[in-house]
Amino acid sequence: MSVVQANMHPLDNYLRTERLPHVWCSGCGIGTVLGAYLRAMKNIGMDPEKTIMVSGIGCTGRAAGYVKMDSFHTTHGRPIPFAVGIKAARPDLNVTVFSGDGDLFAIGGNHIIHAARRNADITVITINNFIYGMTGGQLAPTTPETGITTTSPYGNVESPFNLAGLVAVSGASYVARWTSLHVRRLEKSIEKALKKRGFSFVEVLSPCPTAYGRRNRMRDPVDMLKYFQEHAVVKHHINPLEGVIEPDKDFIVGEFLDAEEEPTFEDKLWEMTKKEFLYTSQAERTAWILEHRRHLETLSKIISGRGER
Amino acid sequence: MKVEVLEGHHFLSGDVAVAEGAIAAGCRFFAGYPITPSSEVAERMSRRLPEVGGIFIQMEDELASMAALLGASWGGKKSMTATSGPGFSLMMENYGLGMMTETPCVIVNVQRAGPSTGLPTLVGQGDVMQARWGSHGPYETIALSPESPQECFDMAVRAFNFSEKYRIPVVVLMDESVGHLFERVSIPPKSEIEVIDRKISTDKKRHIYEPDDDLIPPMPPVGEGFGIHVTGLTHDERGYPVITAEAQEKLVRRLVDKIRVHADEIIDYEEFMTEDADVIVIAYGISARSARRAVIMAREKGIKAGMLRLKVIWPFPSKKLRELVEKASHFVVAEINNGQILVEVERAIRKEAVFVGKMGGEPHRPDEVLKGIEEAVK
Known part of the structure; x- marks a missing residue:
């Protein structure tokens, strides 16, 4: 059977086109971000056959089901430890976690800080839509204060997480935040994140008109993009603590952290299996560990804006 | 002295013997979280795995341990964790994912007395039904119960063989008394230990969950262009989610039957x-x-x-x-x-x-x- 290729989308080779249409609502930003991710992959020539996508549960978690590469749709909150396991077993493969804010920062919150601390060589893309979309619009750890959700009908009284800030101070090697409106800069950041050896993280603020916007005076999909346009301030290498997002106020997007590459978790795990490491004295092993340790004091200067770049 | 597989006669505890049995079976990945009375398994593995070219990771909790186990197994490593009741409870989530995605791995549960924190250092056998039904939904399980350090070694090998053959997480249901019991363990030469490896799929055209006549689909490798999709959702033979009663009946019926039809090969007393x-x-x-x-x-x-x-x-x-x-x-x-x-x-x-x-x-x-x-x- 011959197939006419004229109508192919430039990303069709990266998508399981037989699974389309996807589950995402109109006005949702996930497709925009997935597009940016796949273009970034294509731009840097990353081989989809050597790339694994792992996702958790939720709207964003469905992304793994649409990409034409080895992909795993795991349990709620656990894509990161699953990815840590697969990357440790196969350090030669590129491993990306693509999941939502609830999945990675509420139920899976413990795992992301530990994967960042270990400098596991994985890339994590988090879509932050301020809400639990798949289950119908419940309170997320990112819902802004006062936000109306189906489980905060009187307004959210909790403070939301500053995702990029949290990951930056946990020991990541690369951290950025954009919105689904900043498509080109997002794409560039994802390229950097994919190329970075070590733990890289990109947070993307993204509209959910169906479950969030509808209840929070941004009913039309364009309303939230307008909100992003009006309030996003591009700033790089800020103190991550300045990355808080407050209702109706300006918030910062940009590159939070771009640290120098240091040995990854997997580098160290595999070094331990070598004879040169095992068949030596503890003094020499200690020396090797110190020589290859991460320079978190430098990291701390960078993230507090005092370090040289 | 670094040795790949122990041979000969040794005076070992059950916890150490189960670790050595795992290594003999080809286990090259361990992810776990310390918990009494199983911590000695992790300690032994942390020392021994690098010696045999394997990876040991102490994860942040048991939820993560179990997830990492499944990831590493898809990465081609025979994988194991060790825990006790409270940790076993946390592992039930991805025990279910392992069942649904047919991921070989071994969970050692050195049982202590519960419920809850119970008696951390003292014996219990209260996790028998949890091993059977602890994760939600219908499935069949394999659980072995050693009575001595010798059997801890032997059953670790068998647990891996079952998990690889039937593509299922297998539980070694030890108890604190056996785990901490020291006895003579006789280990035959490596060549005499039967080790079974999973069937590997070689046909990229074949659907990931298309079973052979034994109801067990061969497992495709990752990173080789198979483009597999693996999900905990009910799926068809392509691995794609299908949210219908028919798909559920077909898939879960096979998951159950693949153990039931082989029950006579597994049962031992x-x-x-x-x-x-x-x-x-x-x-x-x-x-x-x-x-x-x-x-x-x-x-x-x-x-x-x-x-x-x-x-x-x-x-x-x-x-x-x-x-x-x-x-x-x-x-x-x-x-x-x-x-x-x-x-x-x-x-x-x-x-x-x-x-x-x-x-x-x-x-x-x-x-x-x-x-x-x-x-x-x-």
């Missing part, structure tokens, strides 16, 4: 003095050692007693019990819980058995089991 027995004690793990002594004491008193020791707890040997009930009149169950295998035994023999239970904290004394035997024949 020891019969001790059962040929002419009038009363039969059913026991496993450390309780079987007390029961064996009790059977001898009963015989000395002129009671024709015997023991059926479950080496494999799940699948449960119902057929064997129905056979025994034809010959023996009385049944006694000795276990360190409130009656878990008791329910299975009574279901199989279709009558009541005398229950010699303990809530945990210490193994049975032989005379406690003997009292049960005497009560049964009274």
